[in-house]
Amino acid sequence: MRTAYTADQIRAAEHELMARLPEGTLMQRAASGLAAACAAMLGKVYGSRVTLLVGSGDNGGDALYAGALLARRGARVEAVLAGGRTHEAGLEAFLLAGGRTAGDGAAGAEAVERADLIVDGLVGIGASGPLREPYWGLARAANAAAAPTVAVDVPSGVDASSGRVEGAAVEAALTVTMGARKTGLLVDPGAALAGEVELVDIGLGPYLPDPDVVGLTGADVAALLPRPAAESDKYRRGVVGVVAGSDQYTGAAVLAVGGALLAGAGMVRYAGPGEPVAQVRAHWPEAVVTELERPSLDGVGRVQAWVVGPGLGTGDWAREMLAQVLASDVPVLVDADGLTLVARERDLLGREAPVLVTPHAGELSRLTGAGREEIEADRLRHARDAAADLGVTVLLKGSTTVVAEPDRPVRVNGTGTAWLATGGTGDVLSGVAGALLAQGLGCYDAGSCAAYLHGLAGRIASSGAPLHAAGVAAAVPAAIRELTSRSS
Numbered sequence: 120m121r122t123a124y125t126a127d128q129i130r131a132a133e134h135e136l137m138a139r140l141p142e143g144t145l146m147q148r149a150a151s152g153l154a155a156a157c158a159a160m161l162g163k164v165y166g167s168r169v170t171l172l173v174g175s176g177d178n179g180g181d182a183l184y185a186g187a188l189l190a191r192r193g194a195r196v197e198a199v200l201a202g203g204r205t206h207e208a209g210l211e212a213f214l215l216a217g218g219r220t221a222g223d224g225a226a227g228a229e230a231v232e233r234a235d236l237i238v239d240g241l242v243g244i245g246a247s248g249p250l251r252e253p254y255w256g257l258a259r260a261a262n263a264a265a266a267p268t269v270a271v272d273v274p275s276g277v278d279a280s281s282g283r284v285e286g287a288a289v290e291a292a293l294t295v296t297m298g299a300r301k302t303g304l305l306v307d308p309g310a311a312l313a314g315e316v317e318l319v320d321i322g323l324g325p326y327l328p329d330p331d332v333v334g335l336t337g338a339d340v341a342a343l344l345p346r347p348a349a350e351s352d353k354y355r356r357g358v359v360g361v362v363a364g365s366d367q368y369t370g371a372a373v374l375a376v377g378g379a380l381l382a383g384a385g386m387v388r389y390a391g392p393g394e395p396v397a398q399v400r401a402h403w404p405e406a407v408v409t410e411l412e413r414p415s416l417d418g419v420g421r422v423q424a425w426v427v428g429p430g431l432g433t434g435d436w437a438r439e440m441l442a443q444v445l446a447s448d449v450p451v452l453v454d455a456d457g458l459t460l461v462a463r464e465r466d467l468l469g470r471e472a473p474v475l476v477t478p479h480a481g482e483l484s485r486l487t488g489a490g491r492e493e494i495e496a497d498r499l500r501h502a503r504d505a506a507a508d509l510g511v512t513v514l515l516k517g518s519t520t521v522v523a524e525p526d527r528p529v530r531v532n533g534t535g536t537a538w539l540a541t542g543g544t545g546d547v548l549s550g551v552a553g554a555l556l557a558q559g560l561g562c563y564d565a566g567s568c569a570a571y572l573h574g575l576a577g578r579i580a581s582s583g584a585p586l587h588a589a590g591v592a593a594a595v596p597a598a599i600r601e602l603t604s605r606s607s
């Protein structure tokens with residue numbers, strides 16, 4: 120399990136640890152980890168040009184001490200002092216080791232341009248608000264330079280506690296983060312700007328509280344995934360019911376059923392009108408299909424979980440099907456058109472059995488009234504608030520998928536690829552998560568494991584080229600195989 124923390128949590132832990140150690144110990148640990156990471160990235164340290172962007176706080180102090188270590192190994196290190204003040208002891212050590220300073224104007228920009236490696240020590244967990252000048256300009260100069268940037272603790276301009284970016288931010292090839300991962304390194308847009316993340320152990324572990332967010336690893340998902348046992352049969356493995364698709368949108372039904380079948384459901388029951396029924400039968404002979412003359416679940420058979428909503432439409436038929444599904448006593452996943460209906464009629468969610476909703480930012484906006492862009496900029500907060508308000512588990516889709524449930528750390532997933540941003544992949548996700556619910560996982564585990572598997576399947580289906588939604592469903596078994604073979 121990857122854990123991450125807010126700036127306040129880190130600061131509190133640092134205080135406790137610092138009180139037990141001689142002054143400066145933590146920064147020395149941080150700087151030596153940072154210098155080692157820079158050296159590894161440079162390959163040959165001697166004679167290389169390193170430019171430090173140094174802000175007024177301890178983030179700049181880390182950069183200066185690391186710069187001193189690199190200078191002692193023969194690097195030509197220049198520091199652009201961007202703050203109104205500079206970490207005094209760090210600067211002294213840096214100058215003593217042979218480092219030089221460059222002004223923050225044109226000379227600083229030139230130092231950035233000629234560097235082999237740039238170290239971003241402008242701001243870390245002490246930042247507030249958008250970067251101010253001259254930091255803003257230096258961040259942009261670093262992004263325009265040919266050399267890669269190593270960010271100290273977090274890329275400057277990324278909010279350490281949320282991943283939010285207001286204005287300019289450093290685009291790092293590597294972020295060397297001190298003591299523990301910061302939440303903003305796991306959540307987009309921050310995650311996308313952090314590059315690789317390397318954690319330097321400064322001894323903070325025993326002082327850290329429960330994490331703010333967590334990310335499942337492949338081994339975690341492999342351990343959570345249900346597997347058939349010798350005594351299994353199709354009913355005991357879990358039956359998923361899918362209520363999706365309409366005469367107008369038949370593909371959603373095919374994709375959701377496919378996701379459910381290929382994620383290991385014992386059986387999939389599909390119920391819908393004539394057109395999607397014909398399509399589901401043609402694509403998935405293994406599904407048990409009921410053609411409906413009227414919106415009713417009578418005679419469809421028992422299931423252990425329902426998936427409702429993709430391509431369902433928002434008219435009377437759809438509303439009646441949704442109401443009947445939600446009136447059942449098993450877990451229900453509500454997606455797409457189902458969410459539009461719930462946004463109109465919140466009372467539909469009032470039920471005892473668990474509910475997992477899987478909106479993208481636009482659908483969450485309909486549910487909560489918050490703006491779509493505002494949600495995308497701060498997805499953690501909006502997913503958390505929605506989970507608390509609605510009393511359900513919220514899986515918010517997008518470049519980072521986040522799963523929020525009241526009173527638990529948010530789970531974040533970054534296994535996906537931007538190639539997944541194509542029509543129908545969300546329908547596949549709903550089927551995958553439905554299969555995991557039917558196999559007995561709770562909404563929190565089902566949602567986060569489904570997001571992981573779906574992202575990995577997307578990568579397998581894509582391998583750097585366009586994918587289509589049916590290909591993502593087809594790659595789900597390969598994703599499961601990859602996980603389980605890695606962990607056995």
Ligand SMILES: NC(=O)C1=CN([C@@H]2O[C@H](COP(=O)(O)OP(=O)(O)OC[C@H]3O[C@@H](n4cnc5c(N)ncnc54)[C@H](OP(=O)(O)O)[C@@H]3O)[C@@H](O)[C@H]2O)[C@@H](O)CC1
Nearest residue numbers: 145149175176177178242243244245246247249250251272
């Ligand atoms: N403590 C320790 O032992 C350890 C600490 N560690 C390291 O310390 C880092 C935290 O250091 P920190 O607390 O000094 O804050 P930090 O992020 O450097 O800068 C804050 C200053 O920046 C400024 N500023 C703020 N916002 C701004 C903006 N938008 N645009 C422009 N300027 C802005 C503002 O200064 P002002 O402008 O008011 O002069 C503010 O005071 C942490 O991330 C880690 O790297 C590790 O080495 C582990 C051991």
Ligand SMILES: Nc1ncnc2c1ncn2[C@@H]1O[C@H](COP(=O)(O)OP(=O)(O)O)[C@@H](O)[C@H]1O
Nearest residue numbers: 516517518535536537539540542543544545546
């Ligand atoms: N930029 C991106 N990077 C990674 N995954 C993405 C990105 N954009 C979308 N996705 C994923 O693709 C899927 C899209 O789902 P959704 O928006 O419901 O599409 P549809 O309704 O067409 O099925 C989600 O799983 C989402 O997390």
Ligand SMILES: [K+]
Nearest residue numbers: 242271273275
């Ligand atoms: K930084």
